Amino acid sequence: MLRTGFLVSLVAAGISLASTAHAQQKTVYMPAILELSGPGAVSGTNFRDGMLMAIDEINKAGGILGHKIETPVLDTQSDAGTSRAQLQKVLDNKPYVVFGPVYSGSVLVDMLMTQKAEIPEIVGGEAAAITQKNNPYVFRTSFGQQFSMPKIANYIRDSIKAKSVALIWVNNDFGKGGRDNFTKEMKDRGIKVVADISTESGQADFSADVVKIKGANADAVFVYLNEEESARFLKEAKKQGIKAPLIGETTLLGQKVIDLAGGAADGVQGHVGLTVDAPIKAVQDFAAKFKARYNYVCDHNGIKGYTAVYFAKYVTEKVGKFDSKAFAAKAHGLTITPKEEPGILMEAMWDKNGDIDRESFLGEVVNGKQKIVKILPMLSKK
């Protein structure tokens, strides 16, 4: 009987976990599904820490509509199948809103389920496809690649005045999505992509890639890699002396990459969708608070997580009750200003697809610091 007993107790224990939530009075169940282990752990951890900071602040101030936010954080192991299972687990407990995940593959499978369950999901994924499926329950708190890439493309055309560009990207769903959007925007603007270099996630040695880029002799180099790969690339690029301007999107100009690259990041320029270095006091205060609490510098995923919670709070208060369907209806076309809700940090607007619109920045790295050179207005305000 030993084995059977073991079996039953395992099953029972595995399942009963799902029902531990929910118990206390006056809470609202808003679980998060995030990449806490595996290759996505850096993004997931940042998102989680930003999110939990916002939740603590809101709960300390009395919660949402008098309800404390209850947010268990479930790990997807950076795997779509696991993320689907964890989402199923929280859906069984009727959540009000779901946060995460960050990996686009996981988002694409999870959002089908939240749509079926009619529960809003505020995701960290940036793939263009996420908001192009007519899913009224998916929202994001950062630019999708279909918005950030045109901004980069304009910058390369107007400010750099490049006729040709070399492209280096990381071959995962983040990098591939960016690469596909970027090449499309380049084609639309008549700029030639003379080198199109795929790299591996976790790649250590970038010398072959830099040799290829040097050989391509492009007017500009667009770098779309994750953080430590960005840093390794920048070091190698400096070593081999790439002359063309290095252009990046958000990650490449982040303080983390600048610190890791140790001087090799100077001169890098590009578009920054979301940054703790934005010349906005609320954002800088947030960054300082985050650093003080977690002892590391927050990246854009941290801001995504933080603002996601305040977004949910604001919409709920506008609706006046906890109603998932009404939440989704209300949030489309909504504009939130920091005056009404300081936690949103910057004025933001959500369109009919769940995409966010807000100001973004053009910046460059000078003496080991990100410097914002221009503020790009919201698309809807042009």
Next chain:
Amino acid sequence: MASFIQLLVSGLATGAIYALIAIGFTLLWQTSQTINFAQGEFVMLPAFFVLTAMNLGAPYWLAALIGIALAVVILGVLFKAIIVDPMIKHGVLPLVITTIALSLFLKESVKDFYSSQAQPFPALVAPRDLHFLGAVVSLQSVVVLAVAVASVIALHLLLNKTRLGRCMQATAQNPTVARILGIPVGRMVLYTFLINGVLVAIASLLISPIYLAKFTNGETLGMAAFIAAIIGGFNQVRGAILGGIILGVLDNLSAAYLSSSYRGAFPLLILIVVILFRPQGLLGRAEERAV
């Protein structure tokens, strides 16, 4: 041409790193039939020992010594005593599963108890670049190459020129006969684990300034070392260095001239070809049948 030389030089530097990790990998196999799937994590970990010691106020040299000492104790002595010894008589596979679990354990521990973020790591040598026939190579890479070659020479001398080394070789070749000859087989095996502990700690100190310290670093490094060890010869220390260098250079050349999205495939194809046509590896000696 300059770019070709650059690819060769860079590949050599990277290959030296792989070689340094592969050496310990082959040592463990030879004396204890341990296929250590956590070898990459073994290289990732000492950097965090050093960082922790430095956070507690130790100067770099002291922190580095502490890191090496901890690596020898934890990844050498404890790894052997707790994991390898109880399992060794049950064949290779349970031990393979255990080292896979160990690699997950080490990764997750570093992530949870230190940080998921990549950490800058102090350089052992000044970050200077050397120019060579139109190619650039960092001084760090040259030091790595030198250390790798020195390690192999030192090990070669130890194994072939000293009594201790010959005892270790006898243990590796036939533990039963070695025992009959009065060689303390257990202690010989322990020595190889200690050597591996030192090697991974040195590798960690050398690599982390270049690649940054991060909990996932072991995945790429471990697999590369594994491939290097097999190509060069799983039962020969000097095979590891050839394997590492072939892998590093091949990696670069295939990424530059063949296909960047299939760069990972070429070393694997070489590996398959080597196993099928020269299973003992390029420099390995054929294993004799024991029975």
Next chain:
Amino acid sequence: MNRFGLLTVAVAAVAAIVLPFLLKPFGIYLISMWVVLTIAAIGLNLTLGYAGQVSMAQGAFVGIGAYAVALLTAAGWPFFPAFVIAGLLCFAIGWLLGYPALRVQHHYLAFVTLAFNTLVFLVLRNEEWLTNGTYGIAGTERPHLFGLSTDGARAFYFFCLGMLVLLAAATWWMLRSPWGRAFVALRENPIRALSLGLDTRRYTLMAFALGSTLGGLAGGLYAPLVQFIEPNSFSLNMSFNLLLMVIVGGSGRFFGPFVGALIAVLLPEWMRIAEGYYLIIYAMLVMILMVFCPTGVLGLVEKLFKPKKPPAAAAAPTLKAEATSR
């Protein structure tokens, strides 16, 4: 099998039928995943546990099967022909992968299959025209059976369970046929098997092909279960995980994969009580389990209940003893 064993299997069977009526959708999803992975692990157990050929590529076959079914059903094929094609495809590729096993054995074979697994991953990721690359394939439809949709969680679970019973029964029957005895002879002493007139060549290839087929069929169920597949899901991790199931359950024992898959699916889930540290604890438990019962859970059970039987006879193929041959 003795009375104790029969009773255990009967109780487990009843549990497998009753549980889905007691569980929420998440629980049903988990046990469905257990069923699917058990099928793949049975296949690996055949190749590894019975025939003694070390394969670290079972995850790749699950992937090939999953992609075959996902792509064919997306192209308008009904499920069953797609499912059969997935099995045949894996049979053919498995047969080819068996050829290296004719030249090299044990750890060398493990390395070749490991390399093969990564090559399959690269192809799945890079050949975007065929596989949709890193974007993956979402929304694989669940099959209709006799006009009934298996779209619901419980219905699909029973569909998978039915497949498991069918495939396990077929494997059981085969292991008792001369083939099965040939596989074991191959594991225990290939040279003797050869000298007894056994066509070791054919049986080696067959062991690979049949094991891979089961992997492919498991993949054919994985795609409609998760309804999203991407190359990452079928990287080395999946193969390692399946290997873990076989070894932890008890390699070379018919019910080993059932127990191993149960542990690999439920244990990490169960450990989530420990929140952030759950993977650390899971990894520790696996190490402890291996240190204390290297012959797997079933090996331990056998030792506890039948102390007279020498456990080594049915143990995992011990590579060490033969590491120096070939």
